[in-house]
Amino acid sequence: MADMQRVIYFTQRPHGMVTRDAFEIREESMPRLSGDKDVLVETVYASVDPYMRGRLSSGKSYTAPFEVGKPMTGAMVGRVVDGGRTALQSGEWVFGSWSWSEYAVLPETALRRLDPSLPPTTALHVLGLTGLTAYVGLTKFGRPQAAERLVVSAAAGSVGSLAVQIGRLLGLTVYGIAGGEDKCRWIEHQLGAEKAFNYQAPDFADALARGLDSGVDIYFDNVGGTVTDEVMRHLNPHARIVICGQIALYNQAQPTQSRPLFSDLLVSRAEATGFIVGEHQEEFPKALKRLQSWYRLGQLKVEESIVVGFDQWIDAFLGLFSGANRGKAIVQVKDA
Amino acid sequence: MADMQRVIYFTQRPHGMVTRDAFEIREESMPRLSGDKDVLVETVYASVDPYMRGRLSSGKSYTAPFEVGKPMTGAMVGRVVDGGRTALQSGEWVFGSWSWSEYAVLPETALRRLDPSLPPTTALHVLGLTGLTAYVGLTKFGRPQAAERLVVSAAAGSVGSLAVQIGRLLGLTVYGIAGGEDKCRWIEHQLGAEKAFNYQAPDFADALARGLDSGVDIYFDNVGGTVTDEVMRHLNPHARIVICGQIALYNQAQPTQSRPLFSDLLVSRAEATGFIVGEHQEEFPKALKRLQSWYRLGQLKVEESIVVGFDQWIDAFLGLFSGANRGKAIVQVKDA
Known part of the structure; x- marks a missing residue:
């Protein structure tokens, strides 16, 4: 594994249409496990979502604004690289929220193991x-x-x-x-x-x-x-x-x-x-049960608009606002 | 009693700010009791309300538009002139909805006898x-x-x-x-x-x-x-x-x-x-009980903006939109 990885930082609040100028890709050293509960994951699929635009602004919104000078964060599906002393095994698929980066170290409790009978990207859309x-x-x-x-x-x-x-x-x-x-x-x-x-x-x-x-x-x-x-x-x-x-x-x-x-x-x-x-998390168990049942029966069509490569990440996000996408926009950061 | 009475007709839909041009005062013959259930009332207090402006327009609204060429109608407090064969006695105070006119004939069921221990105009505001x-x-x-x-x-x-x-x-x-x-x-x-x-x-x-x-x-x-x-x-x-x-x-x-x-x-x-x-009529009994109790205890102040005289009726309505009123606008059509 490399010593360095790429991370996308939010460097400048946009005024009006968001552009690449709001972001910067930086190289930094790989994160390391530092505690008993830590897990190293590699980012395989990243979700880019319209709500993130709101977090780029400093105005009143329903989520805290992203901090300038910090990495972007979002929902991810990744694979465990090193489960450390946790119950997670290398190669297992997990869902969580972390930085727009190739790798991340997170506590086991921040990760949810995915059901192997379902395609992993469903955690980013129909079952997420x-x-x-x-x-x-x-x-x-x-x-x-x-x-x-x-x-x-x-x-x-x-x-x-x-x-x-x-x-x-x-x-x-x-x-x-x-x-x-x-x-x-x-x-x-x-x-x-x-x-x-x-x-x-x-x-x-x-x-x-x-x-x-x-x-x-x-x-x-x-x-x-x-x-x-x-x-x-x-x-x-x-x-x-x-x-x-x-x-x-x-x-x-x-x-x-x-x-x-x-x-x-x-x-x-x-x-x-x-x-x-x-x-409205109290609604989630019933909702997920119903969504899963419909999905398994083939009654919910899901269109994924997947772009491949870390380099495409920022453009995939910007593309949300051009109206070009159909279905769920996902960045495939690593080979699945 | 006179043979003739005055009635205010709606004659022309306003476009933009409503003016006197929308209305016409006509003289017509006094209405007469025609059935066993009929009651002749004289209009003492008339309510003019902002919602009536919506009814002057033909657009989508929550109440049917007033018909051009018909009398205006609204909430009234009146006195029974002739109770005919009904249980209502001459001189009793009643509440109902009828034409903007000095007198009206209505079926007994369209009238509500007022509680004599309360000022009659309260039926047009705090208890209405x-x-x-x-x-x-x-x-x-x-x-x-x-x-x-x-x-x-x-x-x-x-x-x-x-x-x-x-x-x-x-x-x-x-x-x-x-x-x-x-x-x-x-x-x-x-x-x-x-x-x-x-x-x-x-x-x-x-x-x-x-x-x-x-x-x-x-x-x-x-x-x-x-x-x-x-x-x-x-x-x-x-x-x-x-x-x-x-x-x-x-x-x-x-x-x-x-x-x-x-x-x-x-x-x-x-x-x-x-x-x-x-x-939301299912809420009315409880609401009225509470409003009456507050009112009797002097905990609800009611300001009445009463203008006197049939001739003032149209202006009282138009005045609702000039912002001049304070409290409830009422037209006193007859001596109380």
């Missing part, structure tokens, strides 16, 4: 926080009733594509919104949405109004901005809006103004709730 | 829909916890002034927002708010930021617009926003744009709910 976010958001805050109409924005994204499918499995009629005709056809044909609307199309607002002429009972919102402005015109009475993300706004130096959405809520006696899944 | 709106909104959707911080907009208005006081009686620390220093001092000294902020002051946003430096747990919103934009910057985690009215927007031909409020909800994992009290 992504799947939990879609399931808990939709069930706890959407409170779906049989045969209701669900609209999902960023429906080709990691959380959105699962929200579409979970909605369908729960018996809802599901509409997706995404950027581009290809994504829309994929959402209809592969994810089973009733219809998908391309927000880049010039007639988006009209197409949405026609398609949603029976109204919206649940809106699972990942994007905010003008897409949300349009969806909010079509609420049914007592609709529920699940605010999961507002990716359209994350990179704006000056947020765009919005229609008066509280008027929509009043007129429709509707409810909008922002949530982060980490605050 | 106004009080119920404040109580149900605050308790059911605000879900107050001991010692939380409540902000009320339009805090000198009919619903707002009760929401401030109910909040205080429930043990909350209450902040009010209103237009003008006089109203603000009244909210502090008479209603018992911790502090009131004048949204017309040039340093409103800064004063609010300083005053709300411990954040907002419940925001009872009657106004929307720029006031709400500012309050929403100061949410505590898991705050609840009770959307009761959006009076700042009712008379706008083109609604002003807003800050991205869904981002605020996401960042604070907060919840915003629009409601109309008429959909």
